Amino acid sequence: METVKSGRIWKFGDHISTDFMMPGHRVLANPGISPEEAAKFCMEANRPGWAVSEVQAGDILVAGKNFGCGSSRNGSQSLKALGLSVVLAESVSRIHLRNAVNTGLPTLVAPGITAFVEEGQRIEVNIVTGTVENLDTGGMLQAEAWEEGTPPYELLMAGGLDAFMRAKLKERGLVSS
Amino acid sequence: MGMTIAEKILAAHAGADTVTSGQYVWCKVDATSGHRLPELEEFGVDRVWDKDKVFMVDDHQAPPPTIAAANKVKELRRLIKKYDITNFFEYGRGGILHQVFAENGMYAPGELVAQCDSHSTAGGVFNACVTNANLDAVHVLAFGELWFRVPESVRVILNGTLPSWCVGKDVILKVASELGTDYGLYRSVEYTGPVASQMTMAQRWTVTNMGVEVGAKFAIFEGDDKTDAFLKDRVTRPYEHVTADPDASYVAEYEFDLSDLTPMVARPGDPGNGVPVESVKSERVKVDQAFLGSCTNARLEDLEVAARILKGRKVHPDVRMLVSPSSQEVFGEALKAGYLETLLDAGALVEHSTCGPCYGGHLGVLGDHETCISSSNRNFTGRMGSPLSHVWLSSPATVAASAIAGEIADPREYL
Numbered sequence: 381m382e383t384v385k386s387g388r389i390w391k392f393g394d395h396i397s398t399d400f401m402m403p404g405h406r407v408l409a410n411p412g413i414s415p416e417e418a419a420k421f422c423m424e425a426n427r428p429g430w431a432v433s434e435v436q437a438g439d440i441l442v443a444g445k446n447f448g449c450g451s452s453r454n455g456s457q458s459l460k461a462l463g464l465s466v467v468l469a470e471s472v473s474r475i476h477l478r479n480a481v482n483t484g485l486p487t488l489v490a491p492g493i494t495a496f497v498e499e500g501q502r503i504e505v506n507i508v509t510g511t512v513e514n515l516d517t518g519g520m521l522q523a524e525a526w527e528e529g530t531p532p533y534e535l536l537m538a539g540g541l542d543a544f545m546r547a548k549l550k551e552r553g554l555v556s557s
Numbered sequence: 558m559g560m561t562i563a564e565k566i567l568a569a570h571a572g573a574d575t576v577t578s579g580q581y582v583w584c585k586v587d588a589t590s591g592h593r594l595p596e597l598e599e600f601g602v603d604r605v606w607d608k609d610k611v612f613m614v615d616d617h618q619a620p621p622p623t624i625a626a627a628n629k630v631k632e633l634r635r636l637i638k639k640y641d642i643t644n645f646f647e648y649g650r651g652g653i654l655h656q657v658f659a660e661n662g663m664y665a666p667g668e669l670v671a672q673c674d675s676h677s678t679a680g681g682v683f684n685a686c687v688t689n690a691n692l693d694a695v696h697v698l699a700f701g702e703l704w705f706r707v708p709e710s711v712r713v714i715l716n717g718t719l720p721s722w723c724v725g726k727d728v729i730l731k732v733a734s735e736l737g738t739d740y741g742l743y744r745s746v747e748y749t750g751p752v753a754s755q756m757t758m759a760q761r762w763t764v765t766n767m768g769v770e771v772g773a774k775f776a777i778f779e780g781d782d783k784t785d786a787f788l789k790d791r792v793t794r795p796y797e798h799v800t801a802d803p804d805a806s807y808v809a810e811y812e813f814d815l816s817d818l819t820p821m822v823a824r825p826g827d828p829g830n831g832v833p834v835e836s837v838k839s840e841r842v843k844v845d846q847a848f849l850g851s852c853t854n855a856r857l858e859d860l861e862v863a864a865r866i867l868k869g870r871k872v873h874p875d876v877r878m879l880v881s882p883s884s885q886e887v888f889g890e891a892l893k894a895g896y897l898e899t900l901l902d903a904g905a906l907v908e909h910s911t912c913g914p915c916y917g918g919h920l921g922v923l924g925d926h927e928t929c930i931s932s933s934n935r936n937f938t939g940r941m942g943s944p945l946s947h948v949w950l951s952s953p954a955t956v957a958a959s960a961i962a963g964e965i966a967d968p969r970e971y972l
């Protein structure tokens with residue numbers, strides 16, 4: 381995985397639940413919906429139109445406290461399908477953080493991030509070291525990086541759970557090819 | 558140094574003498590759910606690590622409201638057969654997973670369970686570490702293992718005596734209103750104190766169920782004879798209660814005196830928006846729907862209190878009251894005890910056990926600008942349907958009282 385990402389910021393507030401990212405009546409009530417289709421409803425209730433016509437591939441999402449609270453549905457799947465390259469938040473719910481690692485969408489806890497950037501500014505994030513540079517102001521911020529060698533680090537570097545699992549299944553002889 | 562309950566359980570499952578918070582460990586897991594069987598098949602794996610430790614039920618769209626949903630559960634049944642899963646619960650013998658799995662012996666003190674669905678923290682009521690696994694539940698299905706970051710532990714001490722009409726829901730809404738909905742973030746929350754002992758299993762269960770609403774990884778009660786009484790005949794394997802060491806270290810400790818607690822409601826938007834019911838009385842909040850259901854608060858004693866309040870009374874003409882017991886077992890017990898008959902006589906709609914209304918899926922979705930008082934656990938925007946609808950959370954007693962009044966009402970007025 382590429383370790384340095386830069387892009388334009390979209391800013392969201394505190395307690396952005398996974399219900400916002402993946403509305404139940406749109407997505408859960410619609411089994412078989414593709415990740416791309418599901419992503420069109422992302423943030424529909426709190427920011428109508430954003431997913432359909434505003435966010436662009438390579439953009440970066442910044443949020444406040446407790447990002448991804450609520451249901452265990454994989455909001456990161458929608459965020460990734462929208463093309464977001466990194467997510468930074470003051471804090472992230474545990475379930476959401478784990479989903480993000482498994483999905484291979486770099487999601488970093490970055491205390492101070494909401495005051496550090498304005499919507500529309502550009503930042504550069506090193507997802508291994510956790511350094512964040514505001515390309516508009518030149519300011520620097522340190523996000524919490526995954527420690528090398530830890531399971532989430534390995535998963536993220538493998539590109540997510542899928543690749544990690546395939547390697548491990550082979551190693552343990554649970555699949556032939 | 559001593560260990561907390563979560564540290565002891567994780568250490569035991571990691572094959573280590575001790576663990577400390579912040580450490581990453583690979584653990585053996587005692588059980589999981591079958592939600593990721595399709596992915597297991599996609600990976601080309603032809604067996605699960607232990608077919609007796611995989612539990613599955615279809616609860617969210619149950620029974621299926623659409624052809625797509627029907628095909629999904631049809632596919633699930635095929636996988637259940639293919640992988641020879643022992644603990645699958647068909648419609649009529651199932652209900653909502655957290656309740657059904659517990660009734661069928663999935664959880665016991667000291668165990669570590671990682672299963673799909675965010676409200677898995679509920680299982681901590683059995684003095685166990687139970688939490689959510691999502692995509693990575695497939696890792697458990699394949700290997701019976703999963704990684705964990707050992708969480709910091711928090712202790713919440715519940716002092717005093719719980720006043721009548723106050724139940725587990727009022728306790729957790731009170732605690733969440735004071736500490737916020739992130740005091741448990743990444744953490745293991747241990748509940749203890751005199752009120753924790755006084756509470757029934759069902760009341761404690763509401764508290765652990767809403768563990769995820771305060772961000773927790775685990776929400777745990779100590780084990781006692783009430784725990785054992787529930788597990789009797791359901792869990793036949795040996796287990797031991799796990800207690801925290803006296804010198805265990807907690808990142809925070811919060812104490813509450815609950816003797817003056819009054820029934821609580823959480824205003825729409827966040828489960829941390831709890832306020833005493835009496836404080837919203839003057840607002841005269843009209844309700845369109847009163848929902849007594851979900852894995853949070855639709856157990857036998859929840860139905861009992863609702864029946865007690867509604868006995869000889871009627872649901873307000875402008876309100877529809879939906880009742881969905883937390884499992885078919887509970888449904889049967891409530892039927893035999895006469896509670897469902899009382900609720901029917903009062904004009905409530907009694908549904909089978911399902912998740913449907915709770916997550917805005919089906920069987921009771923809210924329309925634009927409608928208001929629901931709900932015994933469930935989430936009141937986020939759009940949770941039960943239209944993004945323009947409003948969900949207030951409360952105990953079953955408050956739901957029942959509000960159904961009669963047609964507006965949010967204090968159950969103490971319906972003695």
Ligand code: SF4
Pocket residue numbers: 616617653654655674676850851852853911912915916933934
């Ligand atoms: S009842 Fe509601 S909260 Fe509980 S598992 Fe079902 S959808 Fe989730």
